[in-house]
Amino acid sequence: MTPLLEAHDLRVSTSAGRIVVDGVDLAVEPGECVALVGESGSGKSLTARALTALLPPGLTATGRVRFEGREIQLDPRRRPRALRGGGIGLLLQDPFTMLNPTARIRVHLEETRRAHGHGRPDRAEIAERLAEVGITDARVADRYPFELSGGLRQRVALAACLAAGPRLLVADEPTTALDATTQRGVLALLRRIQRARGMGLLLITHDLRVAFSFADKLLVMYAGSIVESGPPAAVRAAPAHPYTAALFAAEPPLDHRSSTLAALPGGVPSASAVAGRCAFADRCAWREPRCTASRPLPVARAAGQLSACHRAGEIPLGPPARSGGESPARAGRRESLLVVSGLTKSFPLPGRGQGGVQALRGVDLRVHEGESLAVVGGSGSGKTTLARCVLGLERPDGGDVEIAGRPLFPRRPGVPVHRLVQCVFQDPYSSLNPRHSIGFTLKEALRQGESTESVEELLARVGLPAQHAAKRPGDLSGGQRQRVAIARAIAVRPRLLICDEPVAALDVSVQAQILEVFRSLQAGGQSLLFISHDLAVVRQVADTVTVLHRGEVVESGDTATVLDRAGHPYTRSLLAAVPTGDPRWLEETSA
């Protein structure tokens, strides 16, 4: 059988000659689902863009790509329009920016149908096409994108892709911007449609477990080249490349608290820096001299499983071993540090008149001295509003917030709130002032906390070398920036550290490193309020869990109890939304 898509020696480079994708070979059979997995900087998204001839300006692709047996052009200007969308479709990551903000949903489907030589679809056809992507409310057709939720917008975008009738769909991180529960629904839908249409699917993802559940074939990409490929079940049972094994090990498990998390030091190098040698060598525990002398070629390991490793077969790799047990026992309950009782907060919403959105409806919670509490919930559950109230950034409508025995509202003279509570935000790219050096930022924070600690000591506590003090945020990677953000928060010596999705924007291997930083803070007695939607992450850091749903606490208790014996249906749906890596994970959903 001729493959639907066959790429040979695909390369992408900048106009300055820097290589970003370094000789990728891949094939997608008709009706097959291939997952391309990699961290940021691996070149997976640029591979998708190169295949769809949509590289951003300044980047050019070379290589041989055959689609349905015929060679196709990689030059955007020479790619025939009928092939775009009709041959190969592309679904992008961010549903919030993908649709035309000034056009109704209907228009997105109409223009795509007409662009491929069909008549303008009537109302019934539009309704049918929306129903295919699980939108049963036909009125959505007359809405504008901004009136819909992220999950609905991603479904609409999928419908717009399908309207062109693609034989191959390239989906570039289609669920990364979505809520965990929405992600599962959209992935299941994508898989169902792909099977029903017999369409080829190339899924680009950073999540190894999503790829395990989703794909018929798996490609693992690192620093511009493919390091391992094979059937998901085989790779999952026995990763053949040290990078795959490390990536797998860095995924936090949902069912237990792992005693060691950080498996991968450092970050992803650029493809140019590792040309002509094993790309992973610098971070590999099994490195030998030959690893840096030449680029290893893919060699067959087991049935259909290829690994680009000089030492494939010599080194014992396997799925991550279960390590550690439950959270380390802490000395008996100490006094309460944070007490939130009956907290309510609503926001006015334009067009809704009085009332608006009720973000918090009487929330009670308690953090003891030295304890870590995780607040979990999907988007719109009120968890960020809760954090902002505790930080004193938002004034609640009712209820009390008490920190170290002092009420936060109304404001009283004395020790200011920011000396008691500090925060680490989700996005390390926007939470640091780009014009200040790291040292300046940290010194400022140390002054605030009247701390005698030095910048060097502070950096050491978050695992950064002292030289970083002279650098600016722009010189650092995302993980390093988040370490700086943590250092800045603890410099003030807060009684309570609030972390609002602190690892959600980071790659898996970096996430594991940051979680280790939090654990070392915990060991030093720091109290944490940890806001997250990811229960597997929560399992690794929290002592107790409070589940928030539509502004109400639906369940709370010890982490192990809540996650292993969830009582509330909402908690169970959050648990079910965590990718397991098992193919049944997507089958069981009804969405």
Place this chain on the structure above:
Amino acid sequence: MRPALRLLARRLPVSALLLLAVSLAVFGLLALSPGSTERALLGPRPATAEALDAIRHRYHLDQPFLVQYGHWLGGVLRGDMGVSVQTGEPVAARIAERLSITLELGLYATLLIVLLGVPLGLLAAARRDGAADHAVSAGAVLAVSAPSFAVGVLLLYVFGVRLGWFPVFGAGEEGWDRVRHLTLPAVALALSQIALVTRQTRAAAIDVVSRDHLTFARARGLPGRVIWRRYALRNTAVPVTTSVGLVLAYAMTGAVLVEVTFSLPGVGALVMESVSNKDVPVVQGVALSAAAAVIAVNLLVDLAYLALDPRLRQAAS
């Protein structure tokens, strides 16, 4: 249409207040004019005791400033902006007789600005860093730094005197002849503004071109004309409308210099005459009308936003 009505309900009182504030400043012009107010209003006529008395009585000059203002404002609201010092005609009539030329000139210039500026900006964005972009951008820098009166003189010399393609003087007859007469002035008025709108459009379009929704449109194989019209043009419309609104306001002040250069009997020329003859009532009348026009244009721009962007429609309702 509800968001538009809500916007008007909110903005009209504000506009009225703004106009009131402007009118107070405009009325203050009279008090600030050099020499006695009676003299200023009398103009070149002989200053007999009777004439001065009549002026004092007519303009309530024996009463406090605010009462004078009240009487004047009452007159303005009834359409009476006083009489011209030079000719003794009502100010409103003098403005009205000159208005059509200026409006035609403004409309002509605006058409040039929109019909040339927007497509040139889109072209430059589409061929970013290509030859067309460099040419358009260089031309824009040149045009934006050329003052309209200098351009006017140059155009007059080249196309009027040397080549003889266009008339060099006056407004001509109604119809086609008027268009020919207004072409050089409109170009002189529009040139620097075309450059501004081109640059605005280019920047806005480059921003839109790099957005996901445009990439997604290309990924679905939409034809170029749909992408440029429905995606690029439509989504650059809001910033472009903003700059066109500013340009319209400029076209009115720019008209003063251009009308004088091309000897056009428009409102701009009237302002020049009135200022040099110290005809304060006419200057007041023109200033007030211009302020009203600028406020109206701004209101129209805000209404246009609502038509162009559904998100703003929702925010307004």
